Amino acid sequence: MSLFDHKLSEIQEWLHTKEISVNDLLNEAYNRINEVDGEVKAFLTLNEEAARQRANELDALRGTTEGRGLLFGMPIGIKDNIVTKGLRSTAASQILDNLNDPLYDAHVVQKLNGAESVTVGKLNMDEFAMGSSNENSSYYATRNPWNTDYVPGGSSGGSAAAVAAGEVPFSLGSDTGGSIRQPAAYCGVVGLKPTYGRVSRFGLIAFASSLDQIGPLTRTVEDNAYVLETIAGHDKMDSTSADLEVPKYTEALTGDVKGLKIGVPKEYFAEGVSEEVKTAVRNALKVYEDMGATWEEVTLPHSKYALSTYYLLSSSEASANLARFDGVRYGRRSPQAENMIDMFKLSRSEGFGDEVKRRIMLGTFALSSGYYDAYYKKAQKVRTLIKQDFEKVFANYDVIIGPTTPTPAFKVGEKTEDPLTMYANDILTIPVNLAGVPGISVPCGFSSEGLPIGLQIIGDHFDEGTVYRAAHAYEQATDYHTHKPSLGGAN
Amino acid sequence: MSRISKEQVKHVAHLARLHVSEEEADMFTKQLDDIITFAEQLNELDTEGVEPTTHVLDLKNVTRKDEPKHWLTKEEALKNAPEKQDGQFRVPSILE
Numbered sequence: 001m002s003l004f005d006h007k008l009s010e011i012q013e014w015l016h017t018k019e020i021s022v023n024d025l026l027n028e029a030y031n032r033i034n035e036v037d038g039e040v041k042a043f044l045t046l047n048e049e050a051a052r053q054r055a056n057e058l059d060a061l062r063g064t065t066e067g068r069g070l071l072f073g074m075p076i077g078i079k080d081n082i083v084t085k086g087l088r089s090t091a092a093s094q095i096l097d098n099l100n101d102p103l104y105d106a107h108v109v110q111k112l113n114g115a116e117s118v119t120v121g122k123l124n125m126d127e128f129a130m131g132s133s134n135e136n137s138s139y140y141a142t143r144n145p146w147n148t149d150y151v152p153g154g155s156s157g158g159s160a161a162a163v164a165a166g167e168v169p170f171s172l173g174s175d176t177g178g179s180i181r182q183p184a185a186y187c188g189v190v191g192l193k194p195t196y197g198r199v200s201r202f203g204l205i206a207f208a209s210s211l212d213q214i215g216p217l218t219r220t221v222e223d224n225a226y227v228l229e230t231i232a233g234h235d236k237m238d239s240t241s242a243d244l245e246v247p248k249y250t251e252a253l254t255g256d257v258k259g260l261k262i263g264v265p266k267e268y269f270a271e272g273v274s275e276e277v278k279t280a281v282r283n284a285l286k287v288y289e290d291m292g293a294t295w296e297e298v299t300l301p302h303s304k305y306a307l308s309t310y311y312l313l314s315s316s317e318a319s320a321n322l323a324r325f326d327g328v329r330y331g332r333r334s335p336q337a338e339n340m341i342d343m344f345k346l347s348r349s350e351g352f353g354d355e356v357k358r359r360i361m362l363g364t365f366a367l368s369s370g371y372y373d374a375y376y377k378k379a380q381k382v383r384t385l386i387k388q389d390f391e392k393v394f395a396n397y398d399v400i401i402g403p404t405t406p407t408p409a410f411k412v413g414e415k416t417e418d419p420l421t422m423y424a425n426d427i428l429t430i431p432v433n434l435a436g437v438p439g440i441s442v443p444c445g446f447s448s449e450g451l452p453i454g455l456q457i458i459g460d461h462f463d464e465g466t467v468y469r470a471a472h473a474y475e476q477a478t479d480y481h482t483h484k485p486s487l488g489g490a491n
Numbered sequence: 492m493s494r495i496s497k498e499q500v501k502h503v504a505h506l507a508r509l510h511v512s513e514e515e516a517d518m519f520t521k522q523l524d525d526i527i528t529f530a531e532q533l534n535e536l537d538t539e540g541v542e543p544t545t546h547v548l549d550l551k552n553v554t555r556k557d558e559p560k561h562w563l564t565k566e567e568a569l570k571n572a573p574e575k576q577d578g579q580f581r582v583p584s585i586l587e
Binding site (some may be wrong): 002059069072098099101102103196197210231236239240303304306308311312319323326327328329331332333337338339340341342343344345346348349352357358360361362364365368374377378379380381382383384385387418420434436437461 | 495499500501503504506507508509511519522523525526527529530532533535536538541542543544545546547548550553555563567568570571572573574580582583584585
């Protein structure tokens with residue numbers, strides 16, 4: 001039994017009564033990383049020296065921490081596209097390989113530091129968050145803790161795998177088209193993408209600015225709600241962050257879903273969704289019925305257009321956002337270049353991987369003269385239709401429930417040949433980003449191969465409270481979240 | 492019919508300041524053509540009169556007073572630069 005098998009509230013109680021120390025928690029984290037990360041490869045950079053120093057400071061405060069919050073002394077892993085002052089932040093790209101000393105902390109990191117959590121290290125991901133398997137990391141591919149022949153999902157694969165493997169009790173990821181929920185599903189943990197604007201993106205290395213959101217990955221819904229309470233809220237450094245009060249999400253966890261109205265989109269049970277996944281989700285709906293909730297089939301008719309819409313819009317935004325990597329102010333500069341244009345071209349070509357180049361070119365094409373209306377603007381219009389699909393359902397239902405992914409995790413190398421096959425993993429998560437609504441993935445079963453299956457619960461804008469309430473009630477009625485991978489023997 | 496030619500791929504790569512070899516240009520042409528062909532499915536939809544969504548939430552312009560304040564020092568701003576000289580970023584010659 002690991003300390004991290006317990007909820008943050010339990011661990012915090014032991015810290016407060018001095019049964020354990022912050023250093024004990026760090027020992028748990030780093031020992032487990034030493035034991036299993038050679039296989040899992042969730043971490044890119046460790047922060048052990050600074051973390052130990054911080055732990056000593058915090059341990060001196062133990063016993064006087066009444067009312068300081070549940071994250072006091074808690075070890076956390078942070079996705080590598082979230083900038084951390086003085087701690088290497090690469091977004092898993094060679095173009096930022098030498099960014100060893102970033103100048104500032106992302107807003108969410110400032111919040112976590114303020115809550116006195118301790119950063120254990122930075123987590124592996126698909127380069128610039130472009131990918132669904134972590135195989136696009138320019139360093140190494142993170143493996144699924146449930147079976148290391150399989151991918152952990154992506155792009156927050158390191159964030160999901162580290163929590164599933166018991167290396168940290170919680171982590172932060174980012175989600176542009178499913179990058180928190182899909183790996184959470186594949187690794188059997190809880191991952192939430194908040195409403196667009198709920199969490200500041202300041203210090204998140206931008207991929208697609210109208211879609212990106214930072215969110216927590218945890219073992220339980222309660223922990224997840226608590227972390228979101230800590231990181232959410234308005235930030236004047238992100239003009240798209242919503243100036244709205246942050247509710248106490250943990251107070252929404254009543255266990256009561258009597259009368260909850262659930263919409264189940266028929267498009268989420270279409271061709272390509274495996275029978276095992278369909279069965280797991282149908283069983284979950286029975287659990288909700290038993291708890292007094294009701295569900296009906298609904299339709300999100302433009303779902304099948306979401307993938308195309310997403311790739312045109314996200315790649316267009318990426319082509320603009322990634323223009324900043326020019327080899328001038330920071331990051332890689334090619335030593336070969338003799339003039340300015342060559343310096344840009346060579347630095348970028350040596351620094352970016354193929355998937356990143358592909359998307360930059362797709363985006364540049366979609367935005368270029370003569371194609372803008374046919375591709376980019378067309379996709380923006382279809383985005384409106386997709387958003388309206390959700391508005392129509394939420395006029396009559398509290399939440400939408402379906403699978404997080406069409407299948408459980410796939411094998412490493414299985415989908416790397418054809419980009420479109422890889423993209424199809426995200427067909428059930430992408431519409432949520434396009435509509436800007438919040439969505440969570442919670443464990444809802446296992447495949448015949450013993451791989452986790454995720455249940456996706458989607459809410460209306462800024463209604464994370466209802467999403468959490470529904471997820472928590474389901475979690476309390478089932479025991480999937482208590483299962484652990486048998487990685488590294490005991491534990 | 493292909494949606495994007497190898498010449499277009501090379502042109503787009505130039506616009507995006509990417510160097511691509513002949514071999515890479517062949518690969519990207521095939522892959523981008525597949526993706527764009529797939530994306531053409533959007534033409535099935537009649538979007539006449541539909542407003543484009545640039546942003547999912549109703550946003551208002553956010554402004555602040557134009558007042559100088561401390562952000563980064565010159566030393567900090569230059570700290571991660573690949574090359575610097577006399578307190579400035581150094582780059583290769585722009586004029587041939």
